[in-house]
Amino acid sequence: MASVHSRAARAAGATLVAVASSSPERSRAAAEQLGFASAASSVEELVAHPDVDVVHVCTPNALHAAQAEAVLAAGKHVVCEKPLATSVTDAERLVELAEQAGVVATVPFVYRFYPLVREARARFAAGEMGRITTVLGSYLQDWLLTADDDNWRVDVTDGGRSRAFGDIGSHLVDLLEFITADRVVALAASKSTVFGTRGDRPVSTEDAVALTCQTEGGAIGSLLVSQVAPGRKNRLHLEIAGAEQTLGLDTEQPETIWLGRRAGSQLLPRDADQLAPDAARLCRVPAGHPMGYQDAFDAFAADTYAATRGEEPEGLPRFADGLRAGRITQAVLDSCEQGTWVRL
Amino acid sequence: MASVHSRAARAAGATLVAVASSSPERSRAAAEQLGFASAASSVEELVAHPDVDVVHVCTPNALHAAQAEAVLAAGKHVVCEKPLATSVTDAERLVELAEQAGVVATVPFVYRFYPLVREARARFAAGEMGRITTVLGSYLQDWLLTADDDNWRVDVTDGGRSRAFGDIGSHLVDLLEFITADRVVALAASKSTVFGTRGDRPVSTEDAVALTCQTEGGAIGSLLVSQVAPGRKNRLHLEIAGAEQTLGLDTEQPETIWLGRRAGSQLLPRDADQLAPDAARLCRVPAGHPMGYQDAFDAFAADTYAATRGEEPEGLPRFADGLRAGRITQAVLDSCEQGTWVRL
């Protein structure tokens, strides 16, 4: 993710002052590879660097809380990868510290930055979709399909207690709540760990989660998250039925949304001429020239930096959103372990 | 549905001897419209007709049990629309009576008769898909979208206590279990009734059900059923992930299945040359000339009639399958009402 972050920072006009990795050698290698002006020998040094205004934390999950806290302690702006922390308590503390510091503290829920996600949100807000009745959602990947697929994320120590849900389920629920302004209030979940070991590691984190949920607005939903789904790479799919129209959205094809209607459904392209202002502002190439993930990440970084200059960009995902994701992840784990519905 | 049944019977070479509807006048009208040789003045008369070998029961749900019982009592073969009965007890009795009568007693779970459904089933049976890890399934319609949409099915007296699940959710689970030979063993469900009245009727039956489930084989799943989903007509969609491949299937487009694979997914057409025997036998026009719902129904009727002649066609949905659907429907209602997981 460091290359995506650094490209986005550069595209937003930032100067890449310094980078720190897990050792001085790796820091120097990262600086060279990513085009940073210098390598910091430690997080402390990086945070203290006088030319550094914003720090991006994109380290293993278990390190996020302490490192983000260090940035905040230095009174600097921080972008922290999700999960914001591996416990709700830590996430709560970070939200509080960020508020006290009075800095910008964001979490890259980048799917919010696809223009058509904003369009969908605008339409729900305007009441065009009608009251929400059902949600069908999934986030499916296959990069951990076999027992040979290994990564620090599978390890509870580095990655935290939840893997599939914490990593990608959090995106799914964030996007659902962001688009609809409705909130999940109860859920019943079941999880699955397909392989007990990967490489040499014992694995206790889940590969997949299935859940049913209820929202504040009275909708019911079925969600599925998996990292062992052959043929899916990063498919976050949402089909949200309102009383008037259904929204169909797929982050693998973010340039079109499907608006299900009884008398002929519509395929809406990402065409700035036709979109709500908050969607149109994120369009940077003409319709039909696809925008992609890096474009979304660039927009997230640009909006974060705009916020550091005192602007108030719409829809910026902040630490409070990271905390919300942490609470939902905890509810999923609780529900799975207790075999009951859990209220949020 | 009577026109679909009668077309299928005719296509299978049957003679349409007699039809009975809710009154002698309506029976005569039906006979004329559907091309039956005569109109029976009652179910009793129909069942007793010496030239009648098979009776198709396609009346409102609440009548199924008594009418199917009358057919069985006459020692004749019976095709009974689902739900087989509106209570598990009734369905159990019908299964027993059918067995005692020694006749063929089937339920039109017609999606089983799409050739590619058979192909999918053959591939799961052969182990090509691998052990199942997750299921994402939905059956979505929009024909009851507004409060003005009315039908006898919404009425608990005619339709039974469950509507959306009993009517279409039953198809979804039947198809899932038919294809995988795995069984749902536990579920947690939530339901929604969007309109308290439709026309003049008070409505207590559900418009939508969301559920999460576990299977005997260890898979977890998320299912959604709705009759108020704008833009969907009869979309039964299944995405079943195995350890090797994912099956993607959509009954609105039954001529292709998606086989999700990590290194390039496959789109398999309904091409007899490439299919398993039980799939190939159901192909009646060349690949690329779409087969549809009536073709599937014709095949269901043909197989039912073949069974009456002593053949044993593969995959024929019998009363036991109708009972299974009734038990799952009951479990869904119980789970919704108790707010707990229910084991099957």
Place this chain on the structure above:
Amino acid sequence: MASVHSRAARAAGATLVAVASSSPERSRAAAEQLGFASAASSVEELVAHPDVDVVHVCTPNALHAAQAEAVLAAGKHVVCEKPLATSVTDAERLVELAEQAGVVATVPFVYRFYPLVREARARFAAGEMGRITTVLGSYLQDWLLTADDDNWRVDVTDGGRSRAFGDIGSHLVDLLEFITADRVVALAASKSTVFGTRGDRPVSTEDAVALTCQTEGGAIGSLLVSQVAPGRKNRLHLEIAGAEQTLGLDTEQPETIWLGRRAGSQLLPRDADQLAPDAARLCRVPAGHPMGYQDAFDAFAADTYAATRGEEPEGLPRFADGLRAGRITQAVLDSCEQGTWVRL
């Protein structure tokens, strides 16, 4: 094709009186297999049979003209597979004879019987699509992909001088002209024969034709026809751009049409409630339960038989349409051989 014809006749309520094949033995086998009451020992006998009112000619192309002529000479109604004849002269004579006989004489351009084809036609007729500017069309198959794939159609003696265009290109142009009521008036074509021999036969008929055309209404178009296109089975695709909307249509997925619009395109389902009368009348199962090729063929047969009873069903493809296809096929051959544009 005989099984498709006989199923359609039965579905239309016809009695299958007699069938004739290339020998008495094969006639008897066909009668048994297809469910005819008797086998005729010759075409002459069949045509003379007192109970036969309509004869379906579905023999190799080179036999069509003489056999159709025999039916007409007997004063009976005739359905003749396309190409109606292997020369324009023969086709012209058949049109004239049919007119003189005063009988119904039809050619199964069955794609006309997909309900959404009628809907598209109604919308062009009503001016909703706007003046046509461009046409992109193709009919692609792969059943003759390799040199080992053989069939009587590849032989110029049995199949006629044009194969790919005569067999499937004729459908493509018929559908284009049927939907738009515009006519191709000039074309420049190029053809390709990939294998000089198939099995033991020398092959001079073409595997593929590419052409550009102009219509009476001022549109320009690009069409491609091939029987050696890997992955395509019977894909007739049309994308017809009008000044207001584009029609996208694919006969492999005939249950939806795409209506391209500048500000959000529409996917229109085959839903009788929303369609023009001539489209709605062809819907026989609810939306979302797919209709297919046999349904279309059944409707073609039903309309042909209705015409024999004096009705005037909309859009019935008659011998004049078969002649039109023959003229276009000849123009394609001429253009290919002369290397010039040919006017029709």
Place this chain on the structure above:
Amino acid sequence: MASVHSRAARAAGATLVAVASSSPERSRAAAEQLGFASAASSVEELVAHPDVDVVHVCTPNALHAAQAEAVLAAGKHVVCEKPLATSVTDAERLVELAEQAGVVATVPFVYRFYPLVREARARFAAGEMGRITTVLGSYLQDWLLTADDDNWRVDVTDGGRSRAFGDIGSHLVDLLEFITADRVVALAASKSTVFGTRGDRPVSTEDAVALTCQTEGGAIGSLLVSQVAPGRKNRLHLEIAGAEQTLGLDTEQPETIWLGRRAGSQLLPRDADQLAPDAARLCRVPAGHPMGYQDAFDAFAADTYAATRGEEPEGLPRFADGLRAGRITQAVLDSCEQGTWVRL
């Protein structure tokens, strides 16, 4: 396009030294908006700037030749938007001048930089697709759909004699030839100008071109190009049938290619792990996180700059490719005007 060029330059690590527009005021505005360090008062001043190593020419078509020539005369590298020139003679001269200058001179045929375009090319080169038999191609837009849509490109003086073909048809043929290494050798074309005036301008340039073509390798093809196709934004679609497999490619969805096969077609995702080296090197985010147009443009710029440093990146579109496009455009105009096939 200036913003796309400048973003790509910045992403490639370039310093944005100076920009020149049509007046000093507009130059200053462009410098500010795009983030250039300074504004040049003229092309001459820009070209002479000592810190400028590479000049991007993205002005109206009629200015390309003279401005590119000025850059070359200064001995500097040049990126020139297509069409390289509005006459074949001018394009030929530029190729010669670039060669004499010994600099890098490229044309942004950016679709070459979608990773799966490289994958397709590698598979054709390796013989996996088989000998090419047919090509179906189109590039469709709707931004000039109505008479009210106006742009300097519609004017023959600014845009050159060909509009739709010169602007987008050139991409289509470049991509076809780039992927297949086959060459169009003959074509018969027809063109259409839908509106005689747009705004106040008389319009002689074409809105659409339909053509059929033959390739050196013996394939035949049908191509369509239009800027008045409702519902299409920038859809360049190619379906290239080989003896073994068909390639299906759509630049509006460049993250998947369809590999048509007789026994089950494949959908290949843009997944670096599975791709040829020249495709994998262009992947910069994981599979399933879509890459888009700006990513492709960034890669084009990065490769151009790599070439200025003496590297020899695969597939870089140079002035010779721009000249090739000019020759094909001229052949299309000749064919349309003469009503004959034209050989290249």
